Amino acid sequence: MIIESYALFKKDFHSELRTRYAINSLAMFIIVAISVILFSIGNETITESLTGGLFWVVIFFTAMSGLARAFVSEEERGTTLTLQLIASPTTVFSGKLIFNLILVFCMNLVIAILYSALFEKFVVQNFLLFLLTFILGNIGLAVASTIIAAIIAKAGAKGTLYPVLSFPILLPLILTCVQLTLFSFDGTSFEEAQFELAIVVGYDVIMLTASFMLFDFIWKD
């Protein structure tokens, strides 16, 4: 199964390299979103908590602009039926999940680098805590947005519906990650941030389990 999902991931990866649709649109979206924020700030310096919040705002909307592609592209090209024939639902979901995970990691790395270069108050005191938040937050974001993307693709690829459906699902993750990012700015120790970290880990595990269990129902119709 692992080999099969890796093959599926490789297929997505190659078709992405051929068109570079997701990479180009995500990169442009990041630049546009950050420059809009910079223009609206102007010469003022914004507080730490606002910087941390805006960081996750950009991450959320960038994810919403690009991650639906994974399943929508299959529906557009009409290759869903072939996939249904050759692979089990679990394989399909893990292949798409690996692709989205790598996409989310690349995109958020770029956002984090741009933020630390462009925003004065984006200074991380506890780097390990920030790194852990970043990794766990990215996993949660990728899992939740992949399963919602599958629903959206079956609902007829309604672009505007994607953020509407994802936001309530992602809200607990984003609120906790904003809190953890602020902790890492303040240099809070791991012991004090334990409870929030446990929430994010719990969210990731619950979402992963629920997605794998429910994907069968979305995929087979």
Next chain:
Amino acid sequence: MIWKIFLFLLLAFVSIAGIAFPIVEKPSAWYEFPFIPGLEENAKIIFFHVPTAWLTVIAFLMSTIFSFRYLKNKNLDEDAKAHSAAQLGMIFCILATVTGAVWAKFAWGQFWSWDPRQTSIFAILLIYGALFALRSSIESEDKRATLSAVYSLIAFVTVPFFIFIMPRIMKGLHPGSADDSNAGPVVDFQMNSNMQLIFFLSLIGFTILYFWMWRVGYRSIIIKDKIEKQLMIPTSGQGG
């Protein structure tokens, strides 16, 4: 029929008693409510705010249970039940948000302050809204039922985060929050017996009302579907 009259009388009594009974320092007559520090004259809205919030949760739970049952046996009647519960949940969710905001204005000073409870009811409102947006975007009946059932199950697994965990990490004003020192008048029931009686009568009355509305709701959805199918068969027969 008898129980409908009984329900009408019960809810009429609860509304009149909840609004009209006076709050005094030392209650002596059976119709007088005690003065609870921290709640004061605002205490009366408890008879309407708590039942609506309770029914929001019940409706959400029932919608999830029937969604789960739909995924198990693929019976469209289960989907009608889940949809009807979600519709009522949306109505009671709006009512709970509005009564809560009115109460917050007089107890905490402003209508909305992003208290953890307010955040969670806002998230539930968003989930209901997203569910209806998803339903209205899909034409095919089976697909609509399956996808909305899956979505409501995914949304359901995030609800514990809002209800149990958010109030623990965010500072809150609502009774039951992390930094609530006196545990709140709602939690340890400083009400006297007549106030408790009307409170529980209100809960029972609203719950019966909910189940009645839910039954009417899902039956009308099922009948509407049946009529539409009956109307469709002769026209397609003539056409073919």
